[in-house]
Amino acid sequence: MSIAATNTPQTPLRNPPRQLLKRAFVKVGVLPILLVFAILVFRSMSDNFLTVQNLTNVVRQSVFLAIVSLGQMMVLLTGGFDLSVGTILALTSVTTALAMSGFALAMPDMILLAIVLGALVGLACGTLVGLVSGIGVAAFGVSPFIMTLGVASMGFGIALFLTGGTPVYGMPPEFGEVMGFGAVLGLPLPIWVAIGLVGVAYVLVNWTRLGRSFYAVGGNARAALLSGINTKASLVAVYVLSALFTAVAGVLLTARLDSGEANVGSAMPLESIAACVIAGVSLRGGIGRVENVVLGALFINLVQNGMNLARIDSYLQTVVIGAILIAAVIFDQIRLRFAADLKD
Amino acid sequence: MSIAATNTPQTPLRNPPRQLLKRAFVKVGVLPILLVFAILVFRSMSDNFLTVQNLTNVVRQSVFLAIVSLGQMMVLLTGGFDLSVGTILALTSVTTALAMSGFALAMPDMILLAIVLGALVGLACGTLVGLVSGIGVAAFGVSPFIMTLGVASMGFGIALFLTGGTPVYGMPPEFGEVMGFGAVLGLPLPIWVAIGLVGVAYVLVNWTRLGRSFYAVGGNARAALLSGINTKASLVAVYVLSALFTAVAGVLLTARLDSGEANVGSAMPLESIAACVIAGVSLRGGIGRVENVVLGALFINLVQNGMNLARIDSYLQTVVIGAILIAAVIFDQIRLRFAADLKD
Amino acid sequence: MTMSAQDHRPGEPPLLELLKVSKQYPGVLALDAMNFTLRRGEVHVLFGENGAGKSTLISVISGATRPTSGDMLMNGEPARFTTVHEARAQGVTTVFQEFSVVPSLSVEENLFLGSELSCGGFLAKRRMRQEAHAILQRLGFDLDPRATVARLTRAEQQMVEIARAFRSKLSVLILDEPTASLTDREANRLFELVDQVKAQGVGIIYITHRMHEIDRLADRITVLRDGKFIATVDARDVGQDELVGLMTGRVVGQVFPNIACRPGRAVLSIDRLATGSGSVKGASLQVRAGELVGLAGLVGSGKSEIIRAAFGLERTTGGTVTFEGKDVTNASPRRLLRAGFSYMPPDRRVEGLAMMRPCSENMTLSALDLKPLAEGPFLNRYREAAEARRHAATLELHPMRPERAVEAFSGGNQQKVLLARSLTRPFSLYVFDEPTVGVDVGTRAAIYRFIGRLCEAGAAVIVISSDLPEILNLSHRAYVFYDGRVQAELTRPNITEAAILPLFFGQKAA
């Protein structure tokens, strides 16, 4: 005996255009749409906004946040945090400048070598910070929050100690001219570096076993361990990578500012995490995509730039940026709800 | 050959006093021990440290962080974050001062009423921020990180807008004299308020249905939902409570400062989370105890005070405080390992 | 009954040998000088009550935990695995009781987790996809390799876990309750595969609480009790009752009780319900007070989803739900719970328990608003502890330490904690989705009696189960689901294996 119900109307194509729109929304995600929307709004508010020069400007400004956010994303993938990125930026800046000006003094004939060596010293110092965090988290089981916060505090003290609070000058001017302001094929060099790093991050995260292990560790650390993944190595790797990426941003920033500064990057930890979260990276780990994170960083900078160009009052800007962050995530929630509705 | 790896064979009572020590360590936790240890160290470094006056001082200084951390802890219990506590502190301070000075002007004969009304306005404004965060997290499903970060940014803009960037003064002097500097039975009034709030938080978290729901939501939100717990209400409650606690701290701070300041509290979010984490609160939710959080806040302030008294350089202090945070958590890890070793 | 030690073929060392292995957890000696041998080409069943130490034993073998003392030999050589990775390198592969799948990854990503194929340092994604297809096909598991594991049912996740084990090169295969939420179709595929690898000389350690699986598979059986080795016996030599006797040290008697059926008013009526995800496509059912209704069907048939939708956990797109005469379509779980609707989810980890919280808190979670515990907005924690203790006693929690965190209990005991929740307040409808996942025979009998008492006391009861004997023996009435629809409704004398099985595969009722 069967009461196999009468079929309820299943209407997948009741409203095809709207369905299509929804599907497009679900597919491309929230950020591209928000980016286009922001561009339209700001274009109407300022004539100078939609110029090649300004957009290049925005992209170049986004470079630092984007690079740092890539590293941050890897840490977030494993379910951690990196609150030390600000300090790494500062420490790299200071050590790069100190080393480079030292080398430049010591070997005035080999400026190029001095520049390369100085940058390497900076990268090494920055990366070392990540190694310490990584070991703390992986080997001693310290919560990433406290570990990176503690390391950040320590590193900042060291950076201040090295500089005594004053900026470090005396790097060869070629460094700033090339790495900070140079351009190749019309694009500023920092943008090229960022493109390269995005590529590296993309391949690393999506196409290597190491990258896969980040997702596994963040998705379910115990499962990863039981699947024979070396979770400790993955954790160390992720903090080292985050520090390395941030250190590269630090070197670029130093070139751009033409001085080594201990007072940079204090907003970076929260800003980079925010860029990741609006890009859909989960703070519980295991979820996130490189492309979106880059868009997230771009979006934050675009909005700031647009508001500056539209001459929005600084106080109001603070309010607007907060509201936009929240709105972006709410839109993403709506998207996820749509996604659950659409069945493939 | 034994597969019992590095583990030494279990000899339960080979060394009873050591076992007892271990057991005590496991039982009382890391913070009391660290507190005692810090006190001993700083006593040897400064004669002025272990005086009633200085210790009262430390406790009074800890009041703000302790109160904020209590609220923060409740949010952490549900697996969230509250990054808006700094802004709430600032906004409460500004609105309290504005309202109180306004009321005092309007009714110069009823200073007490003006004070009470002013404080209430401040509390209400601060709590409103929490309500917004709570609704965003509970109803719209925005990640707590972004929600509270966004709200913090918005609130800060509003606070700046209200004050035009300058401090607000003109509150009746009685407010500062009583709430900021008054003492009852030799203890400063802010300490009494803090004791009261610790009691409230303790009862709330441990002995009410609402408090239990915080643990349930943080422990397993789906399970809580299926068990008929109003998870959304719990989430809203927790952000409102965090904001309310912080707002009380804000009113006390305003009394202490005798002016309304938009620029206070920016270190509060990270510091309060740090106080919670070294007190063993899990950032993944579901684990944490009120007593320990109070000790955590006390510990952080005690170390800062001790280092000031011991005339340690500021830059070095930054390094030391970072190292101590990490060490505290490592000790706690060791404790947990001991706990696993002990038979029962 | 033969002791294995004498049963040793001379000249050839056993594949795996454990000597006097102990494992101490805080307050529990989970393994007490345990001995165990595994031969090539045998299926060796571990049998014991919940908390006897079976999972602990295999996690020692697989490198997931380190023993407190004891030795392990592999092929006569001393061996020690400090990580799962090392064990795997030796071909020791384990399907754990609590799965080791990563929810945020896809099925194929999980299949290759920790042993991804790569080519020049980069992942060979295409090759992995092909292999994933192949392995799923070989196993006959109907899974989309690209589906995200978080969106699979518990049974489907279990299939991923199993498929993964058969991917690797094997010398020892360990299966810890692999069929706990599978239906017979999948289970039978698994058994065939076990036979295959056994023929290749792989040693298999198999943990189960289902007697018919022991009959079907076992060559030898090792019985544990309280972490102690009791006996290793040849499967041909012992009967079921004898085994259960060895396991519990007492006689269990009949597992399935006779439950009186006195149908009264209609408690729950579901009419042509459809869900947004399409897992239920217009299904109707009805439950009356005083009767026990079983819901059966293959993995993914919608037997779980229909109740989840009725309980407000899934978005419905059509149909109505009536509970106690009121329309409650799309009502919240909270409202339904307070109206007397109890729902026990199938996956205790995901939806049931807060693992880091004490058992007592988990038990009383849904009764916090009721009298003995609630005093206005306050909570009487003394009464709560007493209540929890009482329920723990009813369900024979082992060890009797309800103040401990759930995660420190064995799988079966965690299940008891979950079940205890339905004891804490009065309900007029109880729904149990896979109530006996991982529960030992003795306890299972207790749980069935307990469900029976609820029913006889006038409550309506629904049991959703992939364990067919459970449906056959308990239900007064049964609905068989197929592809999101009710394929048939059967009543008492007709609820037989022969009647149900064809329905599982979409055939019309006779």
Added chain:
Amino acid sequence: ADWYPLKVDIWDPPFDFSKPRQQAEYTPLAKASAPHKICVSFPHLKDAYWLGVDYGIIDEAKRLGVKVQLLEAGGYTELSKQISQIEDCTSGGAAAIIIGAISYDGLNNVVAELKKKKIPVVDVINGMSSPELGAKSLVSFADMGSKAGVFLAKQHPAGSKSVKVAWLPGPAGAGWVESGHKGFMEAVKGSAVEIVDVKYGDTGKEVQAKLVEDVLQAHPDLDYIAGTAVTAEAAVPILRARGLADKVKLVAYYYTPGVDQYIRRGAVLAAPTDSPVIQGRVALDQAVRLAEGKIELRHVGPIIEVVTKDNVSKIDMSTTLAPASFKPTFTTN
């Protein structure tokens, strides 16, 4: 060479900026009568400006033979930490305390408490509203902003071709920023200077660099960028890279080594200096005098000078910048 006697501005009666300033010669004590313990509380010690103040205090303390303990709160948002530090430092017993205040009003209670404990307070650099202060060694930041504004207004008086200026005063809400802002805006009022944009932002160099870039984008016809010393430092390489170095000119409203360098090279047009080293020296001398009951001039400020390429080589920079070899020092013994 000794720094004294030095011509300074004084206010008499003290603590009232509305009264006209007078000029006087400042001569410090030759030696302290005892090695007093002097506490110093700074908002932070992370930039060259405060490093100059630190140098002035430490150097003077060594000359006078007193013990200094200096604490820094870590930034302008750390008011409650500054209060804690003041309490901590004085609870160890102090003859006097020098405070570089984070808040104009927020420390009044603390000052009153200190007064009760008979610990005199010297207000250095930032200014406090408390009537209980023992002495002030500072110039108002409104004067600094005003000097910068007057410099611009003089170059472009009313009636001349109007110029477009972007004004980047520093972090919103900080006391010195708000008062510098007020002074600047009042000074340019009525001149040909048109303020086309005001952008607040933290004094981290990367933040200011970004603001400069955006301002340049928003106003392609900009003539000046005026703002913090960090703004000027950040703007130089950006203007050079965009080929705007000759078109957009820079004015800072306080002085740092970076600004000094750029003024010498002509990359920054002008910046006023308030001689922070001198303010530090005077503050310490006042503190010792208060401790010994020998206070004479209670309200002292160095004379503000606007430094340009033309006069930079004539001005004694040791009143403004700490020597390059000086490292931040927190204690003297």
